[in-house]
Amino acid sequence: MSDLQQEIQPKGAKIKGNKPVNQLEAANRFIAASAHQQMHDQRLWDLRKKRDAQMHLIPEWEELRDLASDIKSHTLDHLADYLEEFERNAKANGVHVHWAKDAQESNQIIAGILKEHDAKNLVKSKSMLGEECLLRQHLEEEGVTVIETDLGERIQQLDKEDPSHVVVPAVHKSRTDVSKVFVKTLNAEEGNNDVHYLATTQRETTRPYILNADAGMTGANFLVAETGAVVVCTNEGNADLSANTPPLHIVTVGIEKIIPKMEHLAVFIRLLSRSALGSPITQYTSYFSGPRKGGEMHVVLVDNGRSTRLASHKFKAGLKCIRCGACMNTCPVFRRSGGLSYGSVYAGPIGLILSPTYNVHKYRNLPFASTLNGSCTNVCPVKINLHEQIFAWRETLAEEKELSLSKRIIMTSLGKLFAHPKAYRMAVQTGDKLLSYLPHFMVYNQLNTWGRQRDIPTPPKETFHSWYAKNYMKKGKADE
């Protein structure tokens, strides 16, 4: 067996109530599981490469990104109008439309619809909003059996873990990790790590739940105001099964998912799966504008902090996100630290900017889990300025006094150093000299976090400042 198949899967961040999540601690444990870390890194980088290959096949790719970004900006500027238009059209098609201002109300509405229909068994396709609202936990407390029908999501449900990625929820697990979960929960053959066997086991054990469900639930990738339709993109066909088999279909969707017209839908469908998985389209792109024959359809429009975020000049653009996960796949920090290390529903670059809007104290460490390299911004299909927002969060956290003690100490001393040019230059020169002469163990040790997993660059013989002073300035002027 390979190292990956023997190594135990590292668990995610330890959540302690409202205390700040220690992403670094969980990331270190993930990195220590080197076979998992390498598999994760390679798998996501592979998705990034496939995305690039798709991008190069579409001459109008950048034009599509601009359009997508402009459509989202326009829609956010007229969000209330488009939501009203959607509601009007959906109702005319026979859809019941509900409004929920927060997670709690959304959960209550959904539980209420199920109760009204005496529905005890719910099959559900993947929904990040559902995760955000802790919907499954809420419904289970109300006595409803909830079965996830997406393979990755089902693995995570059975392992009592959160999804670690918005598109591939179990990407951090090896086939052995999955096998262990299925042996424990689905009565799978012990030691059978064949991926086809594992996928078939899930297919065959989930199907009876789908056939006997009282209700089906899906999220939504897009809402089209013009036609009052819900659009869902999946590869497994599980959303279509969940929505079309039971008599009741409930959709839960964030209010920012709306777009004005069908012509705009084409832009997003062309970008979504290419950005996410590097495939031209998802296997199923499904369109629900009313209940099926003999069925009933409900749409729950959920705010949960979105309308407040809309008012923020700095962080509003986060509402453009179409949850493709491209920013995660390209992020060096995410690929090496694993999605569960973030301890939040949304991980990776998009998680760094969304999570603090839900709870600034709890997620105050996340905006620092970035190298600010800007790769996330470069791949974002709707052109969210991710790395700029990550930086803006660091400023905001400093202003709101939400920096950790160690960061405050470093900032205060660096602040003093930067305020005194002479002292700063001396420190740089001394540092460079020291780096050249210090023995290896003194540079690469526990105290120097920069020396972990990377080589410290060779210091230049001379600083730019002293070179400039020597060549272009009169002697003695350089320090002023």
Add this chain to the structure above:
Amino acid sequence: MSSREFILTQIRQSCHTERSEAPTVPFFHQDPANIVDKFKQSLIAMGGQIIETDPQDPYKFVKEKIAQSKIICSVVPEILGNRHLTETTEPKELQDIDYGVLRASFGVAETGSICLTEQDLFINTLGYLPQHLIIFLDPKQIVENLHDAYARSEWKQIHYAALHSGPSATADIEGVLIRGAQGVRSLSVLLIE
């Protein structure tokens, strides 16, 4: 105040923008000449299959394929199945079908997708519960790209339609691609008027 009023009021207080028009989207047409070939290539790349026709009997391959299966449900007049759907058939009754045979409204060359509306499906689960699907598609009904696809009139006439691009698939475990996740295990297209 109802939650609806609360949310709409909050949003209206957050946005102070003058009314502007939504961006218009071009059609980005490129290569209308090889549309059928492009469709075939794209469908195969998505894991679907193209059924080659026999000039003597265009349905020969389909008939052979379904002759080996037990339960066949056809909603096209050209093929006779042994499972018949009626207005009162429940969606879950389609669970034991081996082959579903139906005709798609249109195809999309860019992505190899076929559009199945609720009218094409007769019962929506016919697209998902059978183990395999055979789809008839008129080559004249293939459009170049998704912009053309979403400009079609079908969307405004139905309550449900889906673009199927090959069979169901998953790569959730170690990135290994598996055809046949929750929906059908294979999807074959016969290009015929």
